Amino acid sequence: MSRSTPPSTPRGVRSTPAVSASAPRTLVAQPWRFAVVLVLTVLVMARIVVQLVDIQLLDRQAYAQKAEQEIFFRKEIPAPRGVIRNRFGSALALDVERESLYVNPKEIPAEDAVWISQYLEEVLNIPAEEILAKIIDTKRDWVPIARWLDPEVAAKIRNIQKKVPELKLEYETKRFYPQGDFAAHVVGTVNTMGGISGIESSMNDVLMGASGVITAEITGKGGPIWTQPYERIEPVSGGDVELTIDPFIQYVAERELRKAVTQHTASGGSIIVMDIQTGAIRAMASAPSFDPNTYYDYKPEVYYNNPAVNAQYEPGSTFKILTVAAGLQANAFTEETTVVDEGVVRRYDYNIKNFDARGNGVITPGKVLYYSSNVGAILFGEMMGESIFYKAIESFGFGSFTGVELPAETAGTVKWPGTEGYTPVDFNTNTFGQGISVTPLQVVRMAATVANDGVMMRPYIVQRVCDTAGACTSTEPREQGRPISPEVARSVRQMLMASANHYVNAVQPDTLWLVPGFQVGAKTGTSSIPDLVNGGYEDRTIGSVVGMAPIEAPRYAVLVKIDRPSDDIWGVRTALPVYRAVVAELMRYDRIAPNNDWVGSGQRSGVVNDG
Amino acid sequence: MAIPLRQLIPLQQARLRRIEIGRYFKLDSGSGYIAVAILCALMGLALITQTVRVAQVGEEITALHKQRTALVREQKNLKLRVAQAQSIPYILDYVNKSGMVPANQVDVEYVVLEPSESTLPVDNLPLAGEQRP
Numbered sequence: 001m002s003r004s005t006p007p008s009t010p011r012g013v014r015s016t017p018a019v020s021a022s023a024p025r026t027l028v029a030q031p032w033r034f035a036v037v038l039v040l041t042v043l044v045m046a047r048i049v050v051q052l053v054d055i056q057l058l059d060r061q062a063y064a065q066k067a068e069q070e071i072f073f074r075k076e077i078p079a080p081r082g083v084i085r086n087r088f089g090s091a092l093a094l095d096v097e098r099e100s101l102y103v104n105p106k107e108i109p110a111e112d113a114v115w116i117s118q119y120l121e122e123v124l125n126i127p128a129e130e131i132l133a134k135i136i137d138t139k140r141d142w143v144p145i146a147r148w149l150d151p152e153v154a155a156k157i158r159n160i161q162k163k164v165p166e167l168k169l170e171y172e173t174k175r176f177y178p179q180g181d182f183a184a185h186v187v188g189t190v191n192t193m194g195g196i197s198g199i200e201s202s203m204n205d206v207l208m209g210a211s212g213v214i215t216a217e218i219t220g221k222g223g224p225i226w227t228q229p230y231e232r233i234e235p236v237s238g239g240d241v242e243l244t245i246d247p248f249i250q251y252v253a254e255r256e257l258r259k260a261v262t263q264h265t266a267s268g269g270s271i272i273v274m275d276i277q278t279g280a281i282r283a284m285a286s287a288p289s290f291d292p293n294t295y296y297d298y299k300p301e302v303y304y305n306n307p308a309v310n311a312q313y314e315p316g317s318t319f320k321i322l323t324v325a326a327g328l329q330a331n332a333f334t335e336e337t338t339v340v341d342e343g344v345v346r347r348y349d350y351n352i353k354n355f356d357a358r359g360n361g362v363i364t365p366g367k368v369l370y371y372s373s374n375v376g377a378i379l380f381g382e383m384m385g386e387s388i389f390y391k392a393i394e395s396f397g398f399g400s401f402t403g404v405e406l407p408a409e410t411a412g413t414v415k416w417p418g419t420e421g422y423t424p425v426d427f428n429t430n431t432f433g434q435g436i437s438v439t440p441l442q443v444v445r446m447a448a449t450v451a452n453d454g455v456m457m458r459p460y461i462v463q464r465v466c467d468t469a470g471a472c473t474s475t476e477p478r479e480q481g482r483p484i485s486p487e488v489a490r491s492v493r494q495m496l497m498a499s500a501n502h503y504v505n506a507v508q509p510d511t512l513w514l515v516p517g518f519q520v521g522a523k524t525g526t527s528s529i530p531d532l533v534n535g536g537y538e539d540r541t542i543g544s545v546v547g548m549a550p551i552e553a554p555r556y557a558v559l560v561k562i563d564r565p566s567d568d569i570w571g572v573r574t575a576l577p578v579y580r581a582v583v584a585e586l587m588r589y590d591r592i593a594p595n596n597d598w599v600g601s602g603q604r605s606g607v608v609n610d611g
Numbered sequence: 612m613a614i615p616l617r618q619l620i621p622l623q624q625a626r627l628r629r630i631e632i633g634r635y636f637k638l639d640s641g642s643g644y645i646a647v648a649i650l651c652a653l654m655g656l657a658l659i660t661q662t663v664r665v666a667q668v669g670e671e672i673t674a675l676h677k678q679r680t681a682l683v684r685e686q687k688n689l690k691l692r693v694a695q696a697q698s699i700p701y702i703l704d705y706v707n708k709s710g711m712v713p714a715n716q717v718d719v720e721y722v723v724l725e726p727s728e729s730t731l732p733v734d735n736l737p738l739a740g741e742q743r744p
Contacts, residue, residue: 083690091694096687151688171684178694224673226666232676251699593721606719 073218078173079209082238084187084199086245087282087463092187093200093292096176099154099169100147105138107166116164120145123156148174175200177292183250185306186243186284186406186461189292197304199241199462200292202407206465209238240466244280249273252585253283257560260578261287264565267540269575270308270440271582274557276448276548278477279457281404282556284308309402309409312437313561316525316571317355317372318546319433322446323381324365325492326392329484332384335491338362339379341371348425352378355526366495369523370502374432381431386417389427395483396446397456398438403480405462413437433525440544444559447546450493451521451554453486455479496521497551503572515549515584517594517605522547522579524571529564540564543571545579549587556586580608 055063084093101124108116113136121128124146134143145167149157154169161167175190188198194208195201216230224230253271261269266287273283286307290298305311327333343359345352352374354360360371368376381389393399399414414436415422429435441459449456458478466472484492500514500522514520525544528537544561548554558579565574584606587594594605695701 080687090697091690094687094690094694096691097684176691178691179698179700182698182700224669226669226673227662228669230669247697247699588719591721593723 071217072215074213074215077212077214077232077235079211079235080173080237081175081190081209082207083240084203084207085240085242086183086247086250087243088247089242090179090247092179092183092243092245093175093177095173097171097173098148098150099157100172101145101149101154101157102168102170103135103143103145103166104141104168105135105143106141108135110136112164116167119160123153124149147172175292180293181289181291182247182254183243183245183284184289184292184303185286185308186245187292188306188407189290189295189303197407198306199243199405202405203241203462203465206241207238209468210236212236237468239468242463242466244275244282244461244463245284246273246282248589249283249586250285252582252589253285254289256578256581257285257287258289260560260562260574264562264567264574266562266566266574267564268307269562270311270559271561271578272308272440272444272559273582273586274444274448274459276451276554276557277457279445279448279459280463280477281459281461284461305408306406308440309404309406310439312410312412312439313529313542313544314436314527315433315438315443316527316542316544317374317433318443318523318525318544319436319438320369320372320377320431321450321492321496321523321546322392322396322398323377323389323431324368324495325450325484325488326389327365327380327384328488328491329392330384330388332388333365333380335366335495336364337380337383338364339376339383341373341375341379343375345375345378347378347428348423350425352428366498369495369499372499372524377432378428381428386427389431390414390417392483393430393436395481396442396449397480398436398442398446402439402441402445402459404441404459409441410439412439412442433527440559440561443544443546444557447521447548447559448557449483450489450496451548451557452489454482454484454489456481456483493521493548493551493554496523496547499523500547503576512600512603513598515580515587515606515608516599516603517596518549518583518587518592519551519595519598520547520549520583521551521554522576524576526569526571538564540566541569541571543569543574545571545575547579547583549583550592555590555592556583558582558586577608584608 080095081093083091083095085091101120113132117128117132117135120126120131124131126146131145134145137143146153149169157167157169161169177184177187177189184198186198188195188200188202190196190200195204200207212233212235214230214232217225217228219225253273257269257271260266268287270286271283272281272285274281284306288298288302290303292303295303328335339362341354341360341363343354343357354374355372360367360373360376363371363373363376365376365380367373368380393414399412399416401409401411415426415430417427426435445456445459448459456479458480460475460477462475464472464474497519498510500520501510501512503522503524504512504514514522522545525542525546527542527544529540529542530536531538542561542563543565544559546557546559548557560575560579560582562571562574562578568574588606596605599605
C-alpha cells in the first residue's frame, strides 16, 4: 500500500499555500537566516584566522619564548671571584659557598611555628621572637632566616629537616675575609654588585671573572628530563691578585697603631712601610678599621676610604726634609751655610714663629731639621727662591697621584705660584709644611726617595696578577724620577739621623739612640687641622713621623700619623714612640744585626720600650 | 534452456575451492610483512635501550656534577681554614698556648755571614707557587 505524498519543493523555494488544513506543514528556508548563518560563520572563521596570524606571525617570538620558558630551565652559574693574597700567598679574601636557611611562611603550619622558632633559636643563636615574626609573615613567600651558616649549624638544620621539610637550605656564595680586619683598608670589601673599596674595587675587573649558564629541559614539576642532556657553560673564575703586603710587618703596624690610638684617645691614624728600592708597600694600616665580613655594621666613611691614600693633611715639619733637600740639590746653600734663627720672623704682616717661639741661634740646614726650626726653613727657603722650591715640590710628586693601585687616591692640594688664591706668604709657610695638603703615601714616598739615593720609585701594592690558567704577570718596579742626587740624599739622611736621636736626648750632647743598635733617620711633624665648618684651625692636631732605616743601607721608609690625639698635641710624643717600635721590629724581622757602638748608656740593643 | 556448468561438475568446484583455501596458508608476500614487523620491533627495542642508556648516563653525569660541586665546596672550605690558620693572631695564639715566649732582641746573638746561596736574603726567597732556583 502506498501513501500519496505532496510534491516535493526544492529547498529555498517558497512553497505554495496549503491546499487543505490537513496537509503536512512544509519548512520554508528563509534566505535571511541563511545569510545570518553565513555571516556568523565567516566572522568566526575570520576571527580564527586573525588569531592564527597573531599567534603564528605577529606574536610568534613572544609565544615561542613563553613556551621555551616553560620547557627550558636556565640558571646562571656565578663565577667564583678571584683570591686576594698577601706577598707569601696566604689568602686575605676568597669565595666560599655556605648554606642559608630560608622558609616559605605559607608552608609552615601555624601550630608548629612556635616550637620551630624556639628550636631555631637554640641552633642559630637568634632570638625566637625574631624568627617567629619571620616565619608567620604569610605575606611573604621566601624569607631568609639566617644566611651563610657554619657547616656544623647547617648539619643540625638538616637533621630537623626530616621533621620540618619546610625549612629549606640553599647554597649561597659569600666573600670571606678569613683574617678579619687585617689589612682591611687595603683589601677592601664587596657588596652584591662587586668591589666597593680597596683592591676589591680597583681590581674588580680582574677579580670578578665571567658567569656561566646551565640550560636544561624540565618536566612540568620542574624535575630534570634525563634523556635530554643539559647544556652547561662553565663559569670562568676571576684572576688572583697577590699583594706586596708582608703579613708580619702589617701585623706590627696594625698592632702599634691600635695601641697608640687607644692610648692617646685619637680619632684615627695611619702607618705605611715602604720598601725603598722597589716602592713595594709592605704595610698600610689605618684606624679606625673595620671587618670586611660585616662592613655594613660600620659607617660608610670607614669602609669606603683608605686614609693612607685619600686623607689630605698638612705635613707640618716633616716637609722641611723637602725644603732642605731641594736647596742642597739646587746649590742654593750647602750643609755649612748658616742663618740666624731668632725664633720669630715677620713676613707680609705675619709674625711666623718656631713651635716654641724660641730662637736657636746660628743654624745650618741640618739644624733646621734637628731643632725643627720654622724660621730656619723660611730663611733657607728664601735662599733658594720660590721657583726652585715649587719645582722640587713638583718633582717629588706632590700635587699629583702616586699611581698606586688603590681606589679614590687624592693628589693633595698645592697652591702653585700664579694660581688663584696663591699669596707670597704661602711660599714661606709651605717651607715648613703649612698651607699645603698632602697624602701619607706621598710623604712616605718622599722619605723613600731620600733613602734610595734620590731615585723616586712608584709606590705599588699589587705584586702580581694570575689568571685562571695560572699565567701570572708581575708588577715591575718603576722609577718616577730623580729629584735629588745620591750625594744630597746621603747628606739629608745624616741630618735625619741626628734629628732622630735628638728626640730621645733630654740633654746634649746626644748620646742615646732612637733605636739602640741602629742608625735610624726620622723627622716629626705636628700639623694643624683646618676647621672646615668655622674656619681657622681645630684645637687638636695631627702628630706624624717619617723616616728610614737603617741609614747607611736603607731598606724601609716608614710613616706614622696619629690623628687628633686628645692627651698631647705633639707628634714627638704621640707618633714617635710608635715609629720606634715599628722600626725596632723591622730591624729584627729583617735580621739586621745591631751595632753595639750605637747603643747609649742605659739602653739595650734593639729595645725601645724602656729606652 | 542452458544448464550452468558449475552445477554439473561439483567435484571440479570442490577441487578449485580446495586450491583457493590453500592459498590462504601460503606465506608468499606475507613473509615480507612479518620481517618488516620484526625489524620495527628490533629498532624500537634499540631505541628504547638507547633512550634508557642516555637517561642513565644523564643521571650519572648529574651525579658526578653534584659530586664535583660538593668537592669544590669542600676545597673552598679547606682553603678558608688554611687562610684562617695562617693569620698572625692565630699563630700567636697557638704559640702562646704552646708555652713559647717571644725572643727579645737582647736574647738574640747575630752571626753575620757572607752572602751565599744558602743565606739568601728574605727578598730573594721564592714567592708562593714559585719554584726555588
